[in-house]
Amino acid sequence: MTGPVVVGLDGSPASVTAAWWAAREAADRHLPVVLLHSWTTQPLDVPIRQEAHTKQRYGRDILQRTAAELLHRHGDLTLTTELVSAPAAQALLEHGTSASVLVLGSRGYGSVASFLLGSSSLHVLGLTPCPAVAVRADDPAVETGWDHPAAANRDEVVVGVEDPATAAEPLLEFAFTSAATHGARLRAVRAVPLASLVAGPDEDIEAEERTRLADALAPWREKFPDVPVTKHVATGPAAQVLLTASARGRLLVVGRRRHPSLLTWKLGPVAHAALHHVSCPVAVVPHD
Structure with a gap:
């Protein structure tokens, strides 16, 4: 950029x-x-x-x-x-x-x-x-002057990966670049919908999703070898999983789909929830 x-x-x-x-x-x-x-x-x-x-x-x-x-x-x-x-x-x-x-x-x-x-x-x-x-306003993750440094415990860039197979690249590029720039840990979050548990045991589904997430992260970890990465896979509503995962966030990265017309726009429910509830800066990254 x-x-x-x-x-x-x-x-x-x-x-x-x-x-x-x-x-x-x-x-x-x-x-x-x-x-x-x-x-x-x-x-x-x-x-x-x-x-x-x-x-x-x-x-x-x-x-x-x-x-x-x-x-x-x-x-x-x-x-x-x-x-x-x-x-x-x-x-x-x-x-x-x-x-x-x-x-x-x-x-x-x-x-x-x-x-x-x-x-x-x-x-x-x-x-x-x-x-x-x-x-x-008054975000604890943001420095706002000589006497107001960012909170020391805000040391992670958190990225929500909705679909590791298709939409992850723009989000991961932005998140890894941010983490590398600030010397921060990257926490990649994948929420497993409760409905997925119908297909098998909780542990099996989460293990499968962790493998998919690791595959999506692999090329970016190779490109940014100095960025420490935590894979965070949990079962539950995506918004709630992201909120919990962002406790140490200096930045949360979420995605939204591009739209062909300037007359049409939409922020998904996860982005809305993040903007409403997460107590650190939220980056909304467009993707195809």
Whole structure:
């Protein structure tokens, strides 16, 4: 990946946390950062008048202040800012064609519709051709300044592998790259549906799935020999298995299918559950 890390910034605590995550990710991967603010898409709780010039001034101030803080922490970071009039979701999706990753903030636990850009964030997560990462406000896995380092026990990149045979490659590439970049352990998670137990004993089904998962991981372990890997196979609903497996997560990677039309988008139930419940950044990676 050589494109920039693009983060939507609206000045809320959630978006600032997302910007700190984006800056650290870009610095570690030696990628540029783009801070993007849509002055026509601002939080409803921002206490400013409705005049266009006031909104633009607010946007410039947010961009300049956040850029200064990030550059103070990461002195060699290549960073640019963009103040745009297009709706935030539209501007982010346009960047998604060339970005390495888009970064969105989340206000915290609750409905997925509470993302900082409102329901339009679901369109970004469901449509962008590049990976998109949702970061919660006050996320313990995210460094947010000199006095707020990431929690020391957040030391794993967790990836949910829905189907090791077909859809795993884009997710594993993103997850292994992230783990290698940050010197983290990778935990590959495969949930065995309860319905599968009808075909045989629990131990036999889990052993078979562990073998399939190991086969999918093999080429990536060869490509990233320094990344320690844990295979995590458990029986139960995929969302619950992922939630349990993410206890030490610094990042959770889940997938979604690509769609042929910009008018059609869908996040599956596992991605929805992860975005709703998991207490670390969640990367949604498109795959065929």
